[in-house]
Amino acid sequence: MFPRIVLFCGGVGGARMANGFAAAMAPQDLQIAVNVGDDFVFCGLNVSPDLDTVMYTLAGLNDTQRGWGFRDETWIASRRTAQLGGPAWFQLGDRDLATHLTRTAQLAEGKSLSAVTASLCSAVGIQHSIVPVSDQPIRTRIRTADTLLDFQDYFVRQKAEPVASQILYSGASEANLVNAVRLALDNTHLQAVIIAPSNPWLSIGPMLAIPELKTTLQRLRARTPVIAISPIIAGQAIKGPAAKLLGELGHEVSAFGVAEYYKGLITHLVIDNGDAHLAERIRGLGMQVHCTDILIPTPAEQTRLAQELLALVSSTATA
């Protein structure tokens, strides 16, 4: 397998972009690398929310209305857990539970997270390659005025309400890229790296905190397009707490704030047509700007954006 495109993603925006590329590209041409900073242990189970969201989305099993988990899900175990006084702030559907039970058992047998993910993807009929960005644990933590919160505690239990002062990525500095991603970034068939419209701080940051990835992108961008898609449109996050977080961390709440975050790492930022007025300022940061419609809630829009980005990559190659 010699992927032409490596896509880094996390969260719902990431899964949508991954779905678009998977629809637009043959399995051997695409490597999907997924954030593991949200991973955590809940009731003894190894839960990997970003991997699961990508997996369920590509398998067509995801609930598009709720935005996470299985469609047609049941909640028998979770509801009863609440009745028993057990933790119920993170809802585990009965079908979803099977993913975590399987992952936990296979990790306990000594399998790597990437091997477990490959096995799960195969079981749900996904042909494209989805890997965790690293097989080593990376844990995103949120510093607030008075405490340090685990990611899911912040994001789910406290509904991202606490004011963040700093985002930490425990374990990232000792983590390595999984081999599939390292090889894909190194090989001569690589045409572009895509960074999905995921939350830069929460979904992409944990991956960029892997020293190997950051230096690789810095090196790559001299010869290969590294294209990020803004998760911010008109000062609003497409989904989730990205805009709130940008403000709290002292950044401009706009596609320009996103551009500043990726400065030195990307060659192109894709922004919404409505944000075209920011293009010139963003170009001033040393990157090209591509304006288009980046709101992609439906599979058709996801495929359209992926195809448009692939065309952008082709035009860059021939330019």
Add this chain to the structure above:
Amino acid sequence: MFPRIVLFCGGVGGARMANGFAAAMAPQDLQIAVNVGDDFVFCGLNVSPDLDTVMYTLAGLNDTQRGWGFRDETWIASRRTAQLGGPAWFQLGDRDLATHLTRTAQLAEGKSLSAVTASLCSAVGIQHSIVPVSDQPIRTRIRTADTLLDFQDYFVRQKAEPVASQILYSGASEANLVNAVRLALDNTHLQAVIIAPSNPWLSIGPMLAIPELKTTLQRLRARTPVIAISPIIAGQAIKGPAAKLLGELGHEVSAFGVAEYYKGLITHLVIDNGDAHLAERIRGLGMQVHCTDILIPTPAEQTRLAQELLALVSSTATA
């Protein structure tokens, strides 16, 4: 709480006897101590099958036909786990899962197994006191000709088919009785210790392997009835592999074999009317014999046997 009766039990036979005593006695008069040798970790979850069987039975939630787990149970998570290639040899119902999720989470928070059990029992409305015999792990293992099997591997995955040459109770020699049981056995209100018609080697053995319990019973029996009920009737186990195991371990497959196992620890063995011909040989082992109908599949029969045993205790006290 000054219990008059301490009941040691495990397995389905144990849960039936516990149910009978719970129906026949006020909560403050009874202490139920449950085997933990079957406990294991499955897919990351702390499963305590014997505690759960007693708990579900006393709460009236148990499936009496299947003999384990919840009645009206669903199997969504377990079936999907099998589809995903995860371990499915131990079936976890969706409602049952909630018990294990809650237990695992609370143990991870640092609660003891007895505190978790008290909390679960309270949540399902049980007023009688059910405790694990110990808060330290005891793990039953089965030695066969060529390997050493974890209990659930032997009992569930391999359906108790391997030929056992020895039963080991890892951890038992370092385990202590939980305080509730220690206090109940020590206090002057104690009228009798009952050992349920559970598998002596698999359900009672792990408890008797706690040095503190064995020496306490040896001391107690001089002044207090210690009454075991045979799980063997007419050379057959009432349920499970007790008869097969007795033979494999070189014992007589009868209530007499059970009596030999308990020799020096009990004052009375309760055997089935149909085994009355064994009474004289059993008495020769230094214990009294009480013959009655010991098959107790229904709650009414369970209560009847418990009441009969309480009458036996009373008659012993006045004798």
